[in-house]
Amino acid sequence: xxxxxxxxxxxxxxxxxxxxxxxxxxxxxxxxxxxxxxxxxxxxxxxxxxxxxxxxxxxxxxxxxxxxxxxxxxxxxxxxxxxxxxxxxxxxxxxxxxxxxxxxxxxxxxxxxxxx
Amino acid sequence: xxxxxxxxxxxxxxxxxxxxxxxxxxxxxxxxxxxxxxxxxxxxxxxxxxxxxxxxxxxxxxxxxxxxxxxxxxxxxxxxxxxxxxxxxxxxxxxxxxxxxxxxxxxxxx
Numbered sequence: 001x002x003x004x005x006x007x008x009x010x011x012x013x014x015x016x017x018x019x020x021x022x023x024x025x026x027x028x029x030x031x032x033x034x035x036x037x038x039x040x041x042x043x044x045x046x047x048x049x050x051x052x053x054x055x056x057x058x059x060x061x062x063x064x065x066x067x068x069x070x071x072x073x074x075x076x077x078x079x080x081x082x083x084x085x086x087x088x089x090x091x092x093x094x095x096x097x098x099x100x101x102x103x104x105x106x107x108x109x110x111x112x113x114x115x116x
Numbered sequence: 117x118x119x120x121x122x123x124x125x126x127x128x129x130x131x132x133x134x135x136x137x138x139x140x141x142x143x144x145x146x147x148x149x150x151x152x153x154x155x156x157x158x159x160x161x162x163x164x165x166x167x168x169x170x171x172x173x174x175x176x177x178x179x180x181x182x183x184x185x186x187x188x189x190x191x192x193x194x195x196x197x198x199x200x201x202x203x204x205x206x207x208x209x210x211x212x213x214x215x216x217x218x219x220x221x222x223x224x225x226x
Contacts, residue, residue, distance in 0.1 A: 035215070037162075044119065045154070045162065045205050047215035058213045094161060101209055102152035102167030109161055 002026040002105060004095050009110030016085050016114070022078040022095030022107055030073040032097030032105065036080050039109075040091040048093070049080065062088075085114045120145065120206055122218035129226045133194040136221045138206030139187060144216050146187035150209035153182060153191045156220075157202045165204075166191060193223070201225045 008020040020036070036048040049069040050058045057069060068081040078095050092111050096103035121139040128134040138145065138153075145151055149169045154162035164173055166182035169189060179194045189208070193200055206218040 037215075044220040045207070045217040047207075047217065050213075050215070060214060100167050100171070101150040102164055103154070103162070103207070104164055104167075104173070106161040106163070 004097065004105055004107035006093060006095055006107040006110035009093065009112045011113045011115065012085050013116050014086055014114055017081070017083045018085065018112065020080040020082070020093055020095075020110060020112070022080075024076045024078075024097075027105075028073075029071065029076045029078065029097070032099055034069075034071060034078045035096045035098055035103060036067075036069060036078075037094045037096050037103065038089075038091035038112075039094070040088075043091075046091070050098075051078070082112075085112075087114050090114050118216070120208060120216055120218035122204075122206060122221045124219070125222045125224065127224040127226055128193075128196045130196055130198065132196050133192060134196060134223065136191045136193075136204055136206075136223070138189045138191070138208075138218050140189075140208055140210075140216070141187055144187075144208040144210035145184070145189050147211055148209065149184075151182070151184060151189040152207045153180075153189075154205045154207065155200075155202050156205065162205060196225055198225050 003025045033052045066084045070079045092109040094109045095107045097105040153166040156162045169184045170182045210216045
């Protein structure tokens with residue numbers, strides 16, 4: 001079964017840091033461009049970051065300079081290092097694989113809450 | 117990059133057709149064939165329904181179709197069914213490089 005499983009979410013204080021992970025199974029992560037997409041409670045989806053299978057990287061303006069995306073093809077995994085977190089970063093974070101200019105595979109999401 | 121504009125809600129009776137619009141600009145929706153649509157049931161991950169403006173992934177019902185005119189893309193659901201009740205999100209690639217989503221549309225089956 002083709003699957004993405006995120007982990008690493010939790011409760012973090014404002015200004016804190018956290019690392020999210022996304023493990024792929026049933027397919028090779030390196031065959032997809034990979035993204036992080038988040039959804040604040042009761043809100044729409046927001047694209048966060050992109051890493052191509054050649055490691056070309058892009059970020060949304062809202063996280064640029066604070067978040068770092070990386071991938072380890074040997075571990076079939078994707079990561080998101082998040083620093084200087086604020087309440088506005090509170091959301092469910094999904095990893096998503098894209099091909100043909102669309103997010104074809106999604107994980108189930110991991111919740112990040114930034115609060116004191 | 118500003119979010120794409122979708123209606124907050126659309127409703128229809130079983131068997132009817134509904135259309136959800138998604139309006140952007142010449143820098144995103146109108147720039148290339150890179151609009152996609154996602155269905156999201158409560159508490160679940162989004163699911164790809166349409167890609168490259170009009171293409172339907174394998175396994176997605178032919179009742180779902182996509183179209184585009186200028187800076188506005190549309191998703192039509194024909195033969196509305198109870199399980200179609202969900203949130204629908206449009207998304208477009210935006211130059212120079214980002215992805216922009218709409219605010220989401222809640223579809224209610226009456």
